[in-house]
Amino acid sequence: MKRSILITGGAGFIGSHVVRLFVRKYPDYRIVNLDKLTYAGNLENLRDIENEPNYVFEKADICDFDEVSRIFRQYDIDGVIHLAAESHVDRSIKDPFTFARTNVLGTLSLLQAAKVCWLDSPSVISTKAEGRAEKSRFYHISTDEVYGALEFDGTLFTEETRYDPHSPYSAAKASSDHFVRAFHDTYGLPTLVTNCSNNYGPYQFPEKLIPLFINNIRHRKPLPVYGKGENVRDWLFVEDHARAIDLIFHEGKVGETYNIGGFNEWKNIDLIRVLIRTVDRLLGRPEGADDDLITFVTDRAGHDLRYAIDSTKLKNELGWEPSLQFEEGIERTVRWYLDNQDWMDRVTSGDYQKYYEEMYKGR
Secondary structure (H helix, E strand, O other): OOEEEEEEOOOOHHHHHHHHHHHHHOOOEEEEEEEOOOOOOOHHHHOOOOOOOOEEEEEOOOOOHHHHHHHHHHHOOOEEEEOOOOOOHHHHHHOHHHHHHHHHHHHHHHHHHHHHHHOOOHHHHHOOOOOOHHHOEEEEEEEHHHHOOOOOOOOOEOOOOOOOOOOHHHHHHHHHHHHHHHHHHHHOOOEEEEEEOEEEOOOOOOOOHHHHHHHHHHOOOOEEEEOOOOOEEEEEEHHHHHHHHHHHHHHOOOOOEEEEOOOOEEEHHHHHHHHHHHHHHHOOOOOOOOHHHEEEEOOOOOOOOEOOEOOHHHHHHHOOOOOOOHHHHHHHHHHHHHHOHHHHHHHHHOHHHHHHHHHOOOO
């Protein structure tokens, strides 16, 4: 194999799209998917590529340094794309310790394993093909939430925006970002960091807004909207994010940070109305038939008002920009969830977890 790439969290939402892209696009790369298979990790997301000859799955916890080190050595890993993380803000408010452990200590475990294998073991490096060691990359995927909140004044998050996290989730991600940059500055580890806006698309765990509301509209269940629904998010189709990750991993400048966004801001309440209209139309229901499902609930603690990403640096330096207009992306997304109700039923029932718990019992 020309390269051996470790993708963490590859059974999750964004991770599965990245794994699929790399397995199909780079048949001469070995793609090692490391995932703990928590509630958000589902190998059904990768059924279409699980038997490809350049794909390997390893069930492991990124906080287990010995196991992570074994994987680095066994597969001669020379690139990391790190997506494994606890990511749901509401869960972080209830259980901040789990978020600190996974997002901070897990990232530190991976960084240390990469340092030991790439920088502290010349004999390992010397076994690689000529020039291969110089291509090593530790690419850490982060979030726009580390920047805090914006006002309704047209400003955007840039790579120079000061960190100001407001939730345990964003605080844990901010800490992990700092560790990645510290390993670059202290040890010379070849790192990259990206901060991305909200993703949407197929295979997203249905605790997140878009798949949750699509499913609720389908079954005529309430749509719980925080506050007045005025919070604004910048939305990006997940396959466009995967394309950006591919480009940055291969062409990004070591030590740099790149923001990835959709230039696509929506108030939550306006997005929800789009979802209602789209689901109702595709199900043959009258327009507005499910508007009464909207239910305003007490706002989330520390709920940031607005996020918006400026991706100008990524566009100017590497030529990336979103490929889908939001209308096309949301149509594809709604159709996927409506056409894959079996997947949704297994996820919401927890049956997928029982299957994999039995398969990997004792590991």
